[in-house]
Amino acid sequence: MDRNQELFERARRVIPGGVNSPVRAFRAVGGTPRFVQRAQGAYFWDATGKRHIDYIGSWGPMILGHGHPAVVEAVQRAVTEGFSFGAPTEREIELAEAIVQAMPGLEMVRLVSSGTEAAMSAIRLARGATGRNRIIKFEGCYHGHADALLVKAGSGLATFGHPTSAGVPAEVVQHTLVLEYNNVQQLEQAFEQHGRDIAGLMIEPIAGNMNFVRADTAFMRRCRELCTEHGAMLVFDEVMTGFRVGLGGAQAHYASRIPGFRPDLTVLGKVIGGGMPLAAFGGPRATMEQLAPLGPVYQAGTLSGNPVATACGLATLREVSRSGFYESLAAKTRSLMDGLAGAARSAGVPFSADCEGGMFGFFLLPELPRNYSQVMKTESARFNKLFHGLLDRGVYIAPALYEAGFVSAAHSEQDIAETVAAAKEVFAAL
Ligand code: PMP
Numbered sequence: 001m002d003r004n005q006e007l008f009e010r011a012r013r014v015i016p017g018g019v020n021s022p023v024r025a026f027r028a029v030g031g032t033p034r035f036v037q038r039a040q041g042a043y044f045w046d047a048t049g050k051r052h053i054d055y056i057g058s059w060g061p062m063i064l065g066h067g068h069p070a071v072v073e074a075v076q077r078a079v080t081e082g083f084s085f086g087a088p089t090e091r092e093i094e095l096a097e098a099i100v101q102a103m104p105g106l107e108m109v110r111l112v113s114s115g116t117e118a119a120m121s122a123i124r125l126a127r128g129a130t131g132r133n134r135i136i137k138f139e140g141c142y143h144g145h146a147d148a149l150l151v152k153a154g155s156g157l158a159t160f161g162h163p164t165s166a167g168v169p170a171e172v173v174q175h176t177l178v179l180e181y182n183n184v185q186q187l188e189q190a191f192e193q194h195g196r197d198i199a200g201l202m203i204e205p206i207a208g209n210m211n212f213v214r215a216d217t218a219f220m221r222r223c224r225e226l227c228t229e230h231g232a233m234l235v236f237d238e239v240m241t242g243f244r245v246g247l248g249g250a251q252a253h254y255a256s257r258i259p260g261f262r263p264d265l266t267v268l269g270k271v272i273g274g275g276m277p278l279a280a281f282g283g284p285r286a287t288m289e290q291l292a293p294l295g296p297v298y299q300a301g302t303l304s305g306n307p308v309a310t311a312c313g314l315a316t317l318r319e320v321s322r323s324g325f326y327e328s329l330a331a332k333t334r335s336l337m338d339g340l341a342g343a344a345r346s347a348g349v350p351f352s353a354d355c356e357g358g359m360f361g362f363f364l365l366p367e368l369p370r371n372y373s374q375v376m377k378t379e380s381a382r383f384n385k386l387f388h389g390l391l392d393r394g395v396y397i398a399p400a401l402y403e404a405g406f407v408s409a410a411h412s413e414q415d416i417a418e419t420v421a422a423a424k425e426v427f428a429a430l
Helices: 003-014 069-081 090-102 115-130 184-197 217-229 248-254 306-319 325-347 382-394 413-428
Strands: 036-040 043-046 051-054 108-112 134-138 176-179 198-203 233-238 263-268 279-283 354-357 360-364
Touching: 003 051, 003 134, 051 413, 069 306, 090 279, 090 306, 108 115, 115 198, 115 233, 115 263, 115 279, 134 184, 176 184, 184 198, 184 217, 198 217, 217 233, 233 248, 248 354, 306 325, 306 360, 325 354, 325 413, 382 413
Parallel strands: 134 176, 134 198, 198 233, 233 263
Antiparallel strands: 036 043, 043 051, 108 279, 263 279, 354 360
């Protein structure tokens, strides 16, 4: 038994499934999770001391790689000043200013501690501000584990949802309408039937929880138009894409394609905390002033705007704001995708890939999927073989075929070449 296996056994005695978040348990791909001992740059070392090239990066936050010196220094300084005060600090303002300056749809933000909390609060705000209950979400998008969002489509077109978790009352999700991603016709039908009652439409604009599927421009334009027409809020969940696909997130990407485009609310997490528990939601002043203490929508948090987390986030945002940062990150990510595509082609393995900034997805499918059911056509046994083949060779990708991947500024050309060489061997054996 190796050290990872020993730790996994020990963990399972005191932690359900041995993990504190389900995907870490390797349930989809089988085998033993790697327990991380330490990480630096593009690598982490597991409990056996083996080095892995890390394409998860804590599921998105580590855009600079692990242990960036400027971030470490900022966090060390913050720790000596105090861990938490439950009173306001200047760094919260600085972080809010940095976020508002970068993202087109935001005038104000409220800081919280997790993406789940941010998404849950954004939904409450959309409901409170519109005085309506119903929300739209899309199959394959994940917005954290708030009750109202743990929902799957009912049978038939545009019906209200069923809970995807035990413990979620059917009454709580009865207001959530689940639609197919990139399906304009269903979207139009939903607004036609329920438009008057819809508080908001929540979407991952570039979805990273069904691997990597982008909303096409025509679909996004229709989302914007229908929300405006019916007085519903367009809520962008940019927990993953914010400061990851580019400085202005996915909303800047769509704004460059749809004149005047802005979401009504934005949910952020991951990169804005640089690896510490920090998330946010924001929007125009008039909407955000509906929140307590100014308005009737209640929201709060003991550790919100935590001084160590804001130091970490601010130092991270300072680095990504340097000119050329995203161009260089995007080129690296693109070269990884091209390398993998070439390796798959020469082995005769069906393959398609897409990426934006430092976020990517690839599929063992001949064409890019446009929605969740197309993603799930991937042969899972084949993906699992690919996953373990890469893991054996020290390349760590997400242990499930429905997760996106991440490249950091610390990944070198050499790391990418090593990854492609490993993939070549694995593809040949698929
Ligand atoms: N929204 C999106 C798009 C996410 O990817 C995630 C987490 N992966 C969440 C919300 C929830 O964030 P957290 O895990 O911090 O609660």
